[in-house]
Amino acid sequence: MIKTDILIIGAGPTGLFTVFEAGLLKLKTHLIDALPQPGGQCSEIYPKKPIYDIPGFPEILAGDLVNNLMEQIKPFEPGFTLGERAETIERLEDDTFVVTTNRGTKHNAPVVAIAGGLGSFEPRKPPIPNIVDFEDKGVAYIIRDPEVYRDKRVVISGGGDSALDWSIFLADIASEVTLVHRRKEFRGALDSVEKVEELSKIGKINLITDAEVKELKGDDHVTGVGIKHKTEGDIHLDTDYFIPLFGLSPKLGPIGDWGLEIEKNAIKVNNSYDYQTNIPGIYAIGDVNTYKGKLKLILSGFHEAAIMCQSAYQRIFPDKKYVMKYTTVGGVTGFDGTKKEAKKEVVKAIG
Amino acid sequence: MSDITIKIKDREGKVHEVQAPTDMAMNLMEVCKAYELPVEGTCGGMAMCASCQCYVLSDHELPEMGQDEDLMLAEAFYVEDNSRLGCQIRITPELDGLEVELAPES
Numbered sequence: 001m002i003k004t005d006i007l008i009i010g011a012g013p014t015g016l017f018t019v020f021e022a023g024l025l026k027l028k029t030h031l032i033d034a035l036p037q038p039g040g041q042c043s044e045i046y047p048k049k050p051i052y053d054i055p056g057f058p059e060i061l062a063g064d065l066v067n068n069l070m071e072q073i074k075p076f077e078p079g080f081t082l083g084e085r086a087e088t089i090e091r092l093e094d095d096t097f098v099v100t101t102n103r104g105t106k107h108n109a110p111v112v113a114i115a116g117g118l119g120s121f122e123p124r125k126p127p128i129p130n131i132v133d134f135e136d137k138g139v140a141y142i143i144r145d146p147e148v149y150r151d152k153r154v155v156i157s158g159g160g161d162s163a164l165d166w167s168i169f170l171a172d173i174a175s176e177v178t179l180v181h182r183r184k185e186f187r188g189a190l191d192s193v194e195k196v197e198e199l200s201k202i203g204k205i206n207l208i209t210d211a212e213v214k215e216l217k218g219d220d221h222v223t224g225v226g227i228k229h230k231t232e233g234d235i236h237l238d239t240d241y242f243i244p245l246f247g248l249s250p251k252l253g254p255i256g257d258w259g260l261e262i263e264k265n266a267i268k269v270n271n272s273y274d275y276q277t278n279i280p281g282i283y284a285i286g287d288v289n290t291y292k293g294k295l296k297l298i299l300s301g302f303h304e305a306a307i308m309c310q311s312a313y314q315r316i317f318p319d320k321k322y323v324m325k326y327t328t329v330g331g332v333t334g335f336d337g338t339k340k341e342a343k344k345e346v347v348k349a350i351g
Numbered sequence: 352m353s354d355i356t357i358k359i360k361d362r363e364g365k366v367h368e369v370q371a372p373t374d375m376a377m378n379l380m381e382v383c384k385a386y387e388l389p390v391e392g393t394c395g396g397m398a399m400c401a402s403c404q405c406y407v408l409s410d411h412e413l414p415e416m417g418q419d420e421d422l423m424l425a426e427a428f429y430v431e432d433n434s435r436l437g438c439q440i441r442i443t444p445e446l447d448g449l450e451v452e453l454a455p456e457s
Contacts (some may be wrong), residue, residue: 046394159422249457
């Protein structure tokens with residue numbers, strides 16, 4: 001069991017900055033995120049897009065903001081459970097919480113801060129009527145172990161980097177790779193597009209453009225797909241696997257069933273005080289929460305994180321007094337033994 | 352500058368007639384959100400998520416589709432010939448009377 005002071009669900013900018021604010025109060029933190037890397041939307045959706053409303057940064061790329069935050073929180077040695085989704089929460093007799101992920105990793109903390117943004121990122125599933133019935137029976141949205149596809153027939157659909165990259169990779173492993181995309185144009189990196197074109201010319205990838213997989217066939221496992229081609233009509237293709245790769249989209253997911261008060265896909269909090277939810281000890285900060293006048297901005301998440309950590313401190317140490325200190329005065333003392341502080345003024349008399 | 356009127360059919364088939372300002376640099380996705388219609392706008396308007404996809408029902412001449420929007424629609428679901436991303440449609444006086452329908456959630 002992983003133990004910490006504040007368990008943060010969501011490693012986007014708000015969750016990451018919570019580590020810093022908690023660290024100033026000597027509170028330990030651990031983050032859970034469904035994505036394999038920290039940064040949330042900033043890393044997953046728009047790492048190369050500039051953000052113009054981060055105070056003090058006239059312009060910063062979303063990816064750079066995440067890198068800076070990681071650097072800023074490093075002294076506080078946060079723990080990470082990445083690539084796992086927070087699934088269930090239970091309150092123990094000692095008033096602490098246990099959060100378990102979809103892979104069974106357990107975390108225990110007296111305070112839980114949900115900084116889940118719009119939710120956890122889940123693969124986008126194409127609207128094929130019986131697709132859910134074939135999940136793990138020939139349909140996969142994520143490739144975990146490419147060896148599964150050795151000497152098998154695979155149909156991939158999608159037009160982005162992951163569809164291109166996996167088609168290239170599997171071309172050497174699978175007995176047959178077909179890439180189906182609705183257009184002739186692909187959204188991926190130029191060299192990946194060129195590589196797919198090259199592999200298709202030498203027959204290592206069967207490229208079908210202007211077409212869409214509309215149907216899945218099979219009894220207890222996929223045996224074929226029905227493809228609708230813009231000009232050539234319906235095509236049937238025998239296959240062992242169908243891998244739709246259409247990126248990820250956020251869903252509030254299991255957090256919605258934790259007994260928290262939800263309003264319009266967001267968690268209601270007490271914003272006049274500390275961003276606590278209707279369950280004492282569980283806070284919600286950043287884009288995931290809602291209250292009158294809420295602004296879904298990164299800067300609002302930072303503010304909410306600072307306030308929330310003060311309240312968490314009082315919850316964890318009800319008898320201790322704490323006075324908020326400025327980093328300009330006290331510096332930053334990391335759990336890793338590092339200390340950052342302003343240089344002392346040198347006073348020297350003349351003469 | 353005066354507001355324009357837009358008719359937005361939601362996913363239950365209900366038509367909402369809304370007023371949108373032409374001088375606030377707003378786009379159709381933001382108008383939907385302002386009126387609390389069920390549009391997520393996950394990516395905030397960067398043509399990167401397609402959660403604001405809509406079908407254009409009236410024959411207004413819309414601004415030409417940029418490459419970002421075109422390629423996002425190439426990967427979105429439930430795409431029809433009249434599909435557009437709401438976030439890429441800026442509210443201008445020419446769009447007065449525009450009629451759109453929200454595409455299914457995906």
